[in-house]
Amino acid sequence: MLNMILWFAGIILSVFIIHLLISYLKSLFPGQGKTYILQPFYRLMKLASKKNAASQPLIQWFSAGALWFSLTALWLTVSGWNIVYIFSILIIAELFIIAGASGTNNSFGLMAVQRRISGFSITCFTLMVAASSIYKVTGTLNLGGILTMTRNKLLILRLPFTFISMIMVILVEEGVCWFDLGISGKSMSFIDTGLYSAYNGWCLAVIQLTQWVKTGIWLKFISVFLPWPQWISFTVSILIYAVLMVSDAFVAKTGWKKAVLNGFIWAGGASVINYIWLYLANI
Amino acid sequence: MGRRWTGKQSYNFVCKILGMKHTGFELFLIAAEQSEKTLKIEYKFKKGDQLDSIEINVPENSVIPSVKDIFPGGLWMQQEIARRFPVSFGAGESEDQLKPGYSPIEWGPFHPLLSEPALFKIQSKDEVVDSISISTGYNYRGIEELCEGEKPAVVLEMLERTSLISGISTGIAFAFAVEKINNIEIPEKAKWIRLILNEMSCFKANLYCLNQIAQCLGLLSDGSEVFRLIDLFNESAEQICDHPQLLGITKIEGVSTDISRGNIYAANAVLQDMKKELESLKSKWTNTHSIYKRLETTGFIDSNTAKQMSGRAARGAGVYEDPRKYSCLPYQLLTYTVPTSRGSNCLSRTMLLIDDLLLSLLLIDQGVENLPDGNATINFNIAGSGKVIVREQDAYGEIVVLVSQENGNIKFIKTRNSTTLNFPFLPDVLKGCELTDLPLVLTSLNMDLSGMEK
Amino acid sequence: MSWLAKIKSRSISVLPIQAGGCRGCLLQFFLSLSLYSEIKGITVTGNPGQADLLLITGCINEQSKKAILEIYEKIPEPKAVISIGACSCSGSLFKKEGKGIYAAEDILPVDAWVRGCTPNPEEIPGTIVRAVECAYEKVK
Numbered sequence: 030m031l032n033m034i035l036w037f038a039g040i041i042l043s044v045f046i047i048h049l050l051i052s053y054l055k056s057l058f059p060g061q062g063k064t065y066i067l068q069p070f071y072r073l074m075k076l077a078s079k080k081n082a083a084s085q086p087l088i089q090w091f092s093a094g095a096l097w098f099s100l101t102a103l104w105l106t107v108s109g110w111n112i113v114y115i116f117s118i119l120i121i122a123e124l125f126i127i128a129g130a131s132g133t134n135n136s137f138g139l140m141a142v143q144r145r146i147s148g149f150s151i152t153c154f155t156l157m158v159a160a161s162s163i164y165k166v167t168g169t170l171n172l173g174g175i176l177t178m179t180r181n182k183l184l185i186l187r188l189p190f191t192f193i194s195m196i197m198v199i200l201v202e203e204g205v206c207w208f209d210l211g212i213s214g215k216s217m218s219f220i221d222t223g224l225y226s227a228y229n230g231w232c233l234a235v236i237q238l239t240q241w242v243k244t245g246i247w248l249k250f251i252s253v254f255l256p257w258p259q260w261i262s263f264t265v266s267i268l269i270y271a272v273l274m275v276s277d278a279f280v281a282k283t284g285w286k287k288a289v290l291n292g293f294i295w296a297g298g299a300s301v302i303n304y305i306w307l308y309l310a311n312i
Numbered sequence: 313m314g315r316r317w318t319g320k321q322s323y324n325f326v327c328k329i330l331g332m333k334h335t336g337f338e339l340f341l342i343a344a345e346q347s348e349k350t351l352k353i354e355y356k357f358k359k360g361d362q363l364d365s366i367e368i369n370v371p372e373n374s375v376i377p378s379v380k381d382i383f384p385g386g387l388w389m390q391q392e393i394a395r396r397f398p399v400s401f402g403a404g405e406s407e408d409q410l411k412p413g414y415s416p417i418e419w420g421p422f423h424p425l426l427s428e429p430a431l432f433k434i435q436s437k438d439e440v441v442d443s444i445s446i447s448t449g450y451n452y453r454g455i456e457e458l459c460e461g462e463k464p465a466v467v468l469e470m471l472e473r474t475s476l477i478s479g480i481s482t483g484i485a486f487a488f489a490v491e492k493i494n495n496i497e498i499p500e501k502a503k504w505i506r507l508i509l510n511e512m513s514c515f516k517a518n519l520y521c522l523n524q525i526a527q528c529l530g531l532l533s534d535g536s537e538v539f540r541l542i543d544l545f546n547e548s549a550e551q552i553c554d555h556p557q558l559l560g561i562t563k564i565e566g567v568s569t570d571i572s573r574g575n576i577y578a579a580n581a582v583l584q585d586m587k588k589e590l591e592s593l594k595s596k597w598t599n600t601h602s603i604y605k606r607l608e609t610t611g612f613i614d615s616n617t618a619k620q621m622s623g624r625a626a627r628g629a630g631v632y633e634d635p636r637k638y639s640c641l642p643y644q645l646l647t648y649t650v651p652t653s654r655g656s657n658c659l660s661r662t663m664l665l666i667d668d669l670l671l672s673l674l675l676i677d678q679g680v681e682n683l684p685d686g687n688a689t690i691n692f693n694i695a696g697s698g699k700v701i702v703r704e705q706d707a708y709g710e711i712v713v714l715v716s717q718e719n720g721n722i723k724f725i726k727t728r729n730s731t732t733l734n735f736p737f738l739p740d741v742l743k744g745c746e747l748t749d750l751p752l753v754l755t756s757l758n759m760d761l762s763g764m765e766k
Numbered sequence: 767m768s769w770l771a772k773i774k775s776r777s778i779s780v781l782p783i784q785a786g787g788c789r790g791c792l793l794q795f796f797l798s799l800s801l802y803s804e805i806k807g808i809t810v811t812g813n814p815g816q817a818d819l820l821l822i823t824g825c826i827n828e829q830s831k832k833a834i835l836e837i838y839e840k841i842p843e844p845k846a847v848i849s850i851g852a853c854s855c856s857g858s859l860f861k862k863e864g865k866g867i868y869a870a871e872d873i874l875p876v877d878a879w880v881r882g883c884t885p886n887p888e889e890i891p892g893t894i895v896r897a898v899e900c901a902y903e904k905v906k
Contacts, residue, residue: 056806058532058533059532059533059536059537060531060532060533060534060535060536060537060800061532062799062806062808062809063799063805063806063807063808064806064807065776065806065807067776068776068777068806068807071773071774071776071777071807072777074770074773074774074777075773075774075775075777075818078770078774078902079818079842079843079844080842080843081842082815082840082841082842082843135815136417136418137417137813140417140439140747225816226813226815226816227815228815228816229813229815229816229842230815230842233816284746284748285439285748286439421830421833422781422782422783422784422812422833422834422837423812424782424810424811424812425812426784427784427789427792428784428789429783429784429785429786429830429833431833449827449829450785450786450827450829450830450833451785451786451787451824452786452827452829453786453825453827453860453867454860454865454866454867455860457865458859458860458862458865466859469859470859470860473787473788473853473858473859473883474788475788475789476788476789476790476793477789479788520789520793535800536800536801539796539797539800539801540801542793542797543797543801546797555884556790556794556884557788557790557884559883559884762786762787762788762789765786
């Protein structure tokens, strides 16, 4: 139990710390806004102390619900539950965010909803195919069970493309590099802050926390593929994540429809290739 | 209820306008003046350096035929007159192009990617603009009205603050107009200093535009590099006249301070150093596939529309236009070629923008070389009366200033920039554009709304 | 100044408003963020719901007054307003009796001013931070 609590707190804290580093590193590039090392923390504190100016009261419930379900999903992740079950809870969290964004009259939020659903369909498809591949290799979908077999069965060698597809899923979820669907509002764009346009004040702070928790879950999923002890694998996955996030500053952006296509080709494609390969090679 | 012209009057008027069109003239200014219950409306036409005009006198509350269908660029000028004077133009008011049935997305009037306030109501299909309606009026300060009855020096101060893009050029054109009315021949040195100032102001305005394009492309480091150039420019400008925007130096009768040759040389040296950086930026944007592709595939204007437009929107489609030829400044003594390009898209206009920056640097350099010695100001009594029209180059195209003076005071003034002519085409040009490309296309079209609305 | 107010004012989202004007002041603001400031944590937003500070430049006419007031209402408390440049601070040459031109303080409670035509970019970031700090202090 203590181990689970430590993992739960550790994942949230490590994602928070890595975001501090990423935002600071990015701010050092020319043209980027100057930030303090603790900038994400300052922003969170500020947002938490602000009133929610939205006229629609349901948005508060949607943001709180999204955080609650994402925390539940994280707890189930550290408890080693079935990945499909964890993912279905993550879907609920996501649906809460989408419902909040589409419930207001914010037209940019509404535009971003379409993009988010497109992005999320990539994630769903990739994860379902990945789950089938994992089951084919390990005979289980429980994270705990998969973890025990990781080293014996060297998952990374049997599921290399699935591993790549999971990294792509993170890029799609974060909306970075070639998969910028304009959903996370990192840079100034026509659609303001994308899906989060409708949120403000403490509700936005809650959504920001939800985003970090979700990132933590994805990183834990990725670490499952790595053959080292859990904490080393998790640290490696965090470093991979940091490199990808920083590299976003060097990648030219494409239109969101192209980004969706990229997402399906790279994430979905890699996942499907591994699945076919497993059957053809009869592993 | 407006009193419509008789059929015969309307017919005669439209025939005259059509006659102008068929003889190759283009409408370039509509001005109105009210005396008691009558309104005098002047339609000014140009064909190269040749000017012609049609004048009509109409009673208050008349409804006169719109020239929109013959000269679409005249729509905004008609609207300006209709808003200020008791007259209306049949079917000339802006028509809401939005389709009934589905609610539009609103963008503006204030947004960081919109450099000037305007409200865009957009109906889109699959995130592509289907129809668009643009509401203006957020920039209106009533400058033309405020100028009436004022001393030329006060008017000059106001006009310089009209817009960052065209303010200095408008001020210079106004100064020349007043000088012409009062038969003042300013010293040669003042003319050359004004030429340098005009090109410097064009240079700064175009740098600002380049920065906005970089921001719209998401090229933050290039945007910051252009900001650094603007900062260097500001330092050079402060060396010349203690003001980063070059305000306060133009004066009726010359220029306000006798700028030392050393300061001008120093400022020019800083500016000429920027040439390398601009050229490397141009080559970077041309050689980077993703940037090239994005610029090339956005903001296309068909050749018929582009021909009717002005400034870079027209030159980007291969139409040759050189307002410097008709300027009062000594451009005719300089050697230069006005760049044009083909493609009529964001790429052609952006590359033209960089070429224009380089052209300004060339002209500043030649201006500094030709700068004569002597006084830069003379004293003269400004008490004359008359009416004069002056055309001048500004950063985005041509600026036209019509000044009427009576006993030393400004009786009325009318200005128009290239945006005035281009604005009526905007809804059609933006149709079919991806929503996310809207800021980029708008920036590449060089809209100077503050100079247009005044 | 409490430590909490200081922490919160290290992340400021500015909503810049370019009302009727030449754009020179807005350019100075962006220049100040890009080049001059040692102060960090100031970002620009176009979303009133996520803004902390309304930065007004240019002369305000009847039409922009209405739009600005709507935007101000949408900014969640605590919020601050600053006025940049002569046009916004006093109406400059354009404010005359009965012409329907307003300075920022005629329509909104302004917390700080950066005067001048054109305003000094070095003064802008510091003024933004002080205005936001004051807004947090007022709430306390």
